[in-house]
Each structure stands twice: as C-alpha cells, then as structure tokens.
Amino acid sequence: MEVMKLLPTGKDYLWGGTRLNKEYGKNINLSPLAETWECSVHPDGSSYVANGEFKGKTLAEVLKKHPNYVGTKNPNEELPVLVKLIDAKENLSVQVHPDDEYARKNENQNGKTEMWYVIDADENASIVYGFKHQVTSEILRKAINGGNLDKYLQSVKVHKGDTYFVPAGTVHGIGKGILIAEIQESSNITYRVYDYNRIDKNGKRRELHFDKAVNVMNMKTAVDIKRKSRMIRYYPGCSREIICRCKYFETERIQVTKAFSFSVLSSSFQIVLCLDGYGEIQTMDDEQKSLRFIKGETMFLPAGLGRCLILGEVEILKIRC
Incomplete structure (x- = not known):
C-alpha cells in the first residue's frame, strides 16, 4: 500500500482561463483550461495514478480492484467525493444542483453538495449565493426573460482564503477572477438557470434547464454568509483548521512550517491537495517510503495506510469522509 500521486482530467469550458497550466504546471493541452478533476473516479473524467505499482491506471480502475482502499465508512465501496481546481476567467453560469433523492431518481447519479476554498481572487471578485428575497418560479422566469435576474440574486464579495459551503438546492455562480479548490459529492449534474446569453465554440447558446432547476431549488432568502472567523490550532511545525465538515466530507486546511504527522485509518481514505510550496510525504510503516510533491499536486x-509525515513548507487541504 502506498501514496498515489494523481494526474487530473482537464475541462475546457468556455469561461476558463490559463492559470492552471501557467501557475500550477498542469501541462494539459486545452485552451481555455477551466477545471482539473484532481481526484475523481467519475465516468466523465477519472484521474490517473502517476507513480508506483498502479502508474498509468485510472483511480477508478485501482479502487475497483481494491475497494478496501476507500474504507469501511463508505459501504458502497465507491469514492464518494470529487476534488477540483477551478479557474474562472469569466463568470460561470447561474446554476443549481439537485440533492441525492432527486438526482438518484431522475439522473441515476448522486446529488451535488459542495464547498469552495478561495485560493485567489481579484480585488472586486464576487460569487452568487442564493436569493436576496424569497421568489417563485413565475418571478424567476419573468426575470430571466426580462434580463433582470441579478436584482433577485445575493452577490457576495470574496477574498483569498474564504470558504463557502454550497448545499444542494442553493442557486449559485462563481464569478470571474476567482481561483477555487472545490470539494463535492461525486456527481456531474448541473442545472443552468442563466448563462449571460453566451455563445459556445459551436456558435450556439448553452442549454438551460429551468424546469428541472426550479424543482430542486431553495427559493427562500439565502442565509447570511458574511466572512466568519475560524478556529486555527497551532502545533509545533504546523497549524490546522477545519474549514468544512458535513455529512459527505471533512476538509482541513493545514499550513506546514516544518512537519505534520497524521494517521490514515482503515475507516476512510484521505486526499491531500497542495495549494502552495513543496514538500515530502513519508509513510511510517515497516517499509518506509517517501514521495515529493509541489504546488498544484494531489x-x-x-484507507489503512497508517502513520504519515509531511515535511516541508507547504499549504495543503486534507479531505476525508
């Protein structure tokens, strides 16, 4: 059993930019490069193993052969999360995702609850998060046709280091000039409500899904998501903070200055995404192994890997279920 460095699948959605190639060394021949699916077994884009025994295989193939790697807390023996990097050079569509019950019944997939960690953001960058006032499907349809949907949407200014939890059913949209790490359920269902009348590379407007969207959308006033202070715990060699915990996943941001030790139990896999710096991860079992990693690598x-040690000066997100 060993740590597997992953190579992502890329997506060239029309709103994407160039930062993932230029700043994060993805070396994916797509322009724009909007998203990289860093840790994924989804059929729309699995990641690949870059080292060791399983080099060249998809993570989906590895986990199918070794379901115990997912852990005992995941009874379906499937990887329940998908981890992405997202470079929004332009606004993403205003959209919504269904919950598990609706998605499994109507789409034969999981629903999509997600969280965003803002890696970087332009000075005036913002996101769409829910509604300013309670609405109805009739109000929304009229607003979309009249081109004034904005007056109903809650716009939130974002800053580097912010975290946002986006439950299924929340209307949302990532604004231009934002670089995000997204952790979500393993799903690829998006219902577009509005797409700024943009034209795709084939000269057509992208499909909207208004009728499905209103079936799953929370039309009440959005919760207040002003920036909240988070508890950072300091230890010799590192600092740690839980930035999101929900029924689907837990995400911890860790700033390593010298060393950080932790355990990967048989109950669940873990994922490490390096946001900045470079370091080395060591396993501490009888056959000690080490693997170097840099900014942008995942x-x-x-599950069951045991004691691990991360050395270096790095900022990481650590995800587990």
Missing part, C-alpha cells in the same frame, strides 16, 4: 492515501 495525492490519494488509501
């Missing part, structure tokens, strides 16, 4: 740690 590693899958199989």
Whole structure:
C-alpha cells in the first residue's frame, strides 16, 4: 500500500482561463483550461495514478480492484467525493444542483453538495449565493426573460482564503477572477438557470434547464454568509483548521512550517491537495517510503495506510469522509 500521486482530467469550458497550466504546471493541452478533476473516479473524467505499482491506471480502475482502499465508512465501496481546481476567467453560469433523492431518481447519479476554498481572487471578485428575497418560479422566469435576474440574486464579495459551503438546492455562480479548490459529492449534474446569453465554440447558446432547476431549488432568502472567523490550532511545525465538515466530507486546511504527522485509518481514505510550496510525504510503516510533491499536486492515501509525515513548507487541504 502506498501514496498515489494523481494526474487530473482537464475541462475546457468556455469561461476558463490559463492559470492552471501557467501557475500550477498542469501541462494539459486545452485552451481555455477551466477545471482539473484532481481526484475523481467519475465516468466523465477519472484521474490517473502517476507513480508506483498502479502508474498509468485510472483511480477508478485501482479502487475497483481494491475497494478496501476507500474504507469501511463508505459501504458502497465507491469514492464518494470529487476534488477540483477551478479557474474562472469569466463568470460561470447561474446554476443549481439537485440533492441525492432527486438526482438518484431522475439522473441515476448522486446529488451535488459542495464547498469552495478561495485560493485567489481579484480585488472586486464576487460569487452568487442564493436569493436576496424569497421568489417563485413565475418571478424567476419573468426575470430571466426580462434580463433582470441579478436584482433577485445575493452577490457576495470574496477574498483569498474564504470558504463557502454550497448545499444542494442553493442557486449559485462563481464569478470571474476567482481561483477555487472545490470539494463535492461525486456527481456531474448541473442545472443552468442563466448563462449571460453566451455563445459556445459551436456558435450556439448553452442549454438551460429551468424546469428541472426550479424543482430542486431553495427559493427562500439565502442565509447570511458574511466572512466568519475560524478556529486555527497551532502545533509545533504546523497549524490546522477545519474549514468544512458535513455529512459527505471533512476538509482541513493545514499550513506546514516544518512537519505534520497524521494517521490514515482503515475507516476512510484521505486526499491531500497542495495549494502552495513543496514538500515530502513519508509513510511510517515497516517499509518506509517517501514521495515529493509541489504546488498544484494531489495525492490519494488509501484507507489503512497508517502513520504519515509531511515535511516541508507547504499549504495543503486534507479531505476525508
């Protein structure tokens, strides 16, 4: 059993930019490069193993052969999360995702609850998050046709280091000039409500899904998501903070200055995404192994891997279920 460094699948959605190639060394021949699916077994884009025994295989193939790598807390023996990097050079569509019950019944997939960690943001960058006032499907349809949907949407200015939890059913949109790490359920269902009348590379407007969207959308007034202070715990060699915890996943932001030790138990896999710096991860079992990593790289740690040590000066997100 070993740490697996992953190679992502890329997506060239029309709103994407160039930062993932230029600043994060993805070396993916797509322009624009909007998203990289860093840790994924989804059929629309699995990640690949870059090292060791399973080099060249998809993560989906590895986990199908070794379902114990997912862990005992995941009874379906499937990876329940999908981790992405997102470079929004332009606004994403205003959209919504269904919950598990609706998605499984109507789309034969999981629903999509997600969280965003803002890696970087332009000075005046903002997101769409829910509604300013309670609305109805009739109000929304009229607003979209009249081109004044904005007056109903809650716009939130974002800053580097912010975290946003986006439950299924929340209307939302990532604004231009934002670089995000997204952790979500393993799903690829998006219902577009509005897409700024943009034209795709084939000269057509992208499909909207208004009728499905209103079936799953929370039309009440959005919760207040002003920036809140988070508890950072300091230890010799690192600092740690839980930035999101929900029924689907837990995400921890860790700033390593010297060393950070932790355990990967048989109950769940863990994922490490390096946001900045460079370091080395060591396994501490009888056959000690080490793997170097740099900014932008992602590693899958199989359930039951045991004690691990990260050395270096790095900022990471650590995800587990």
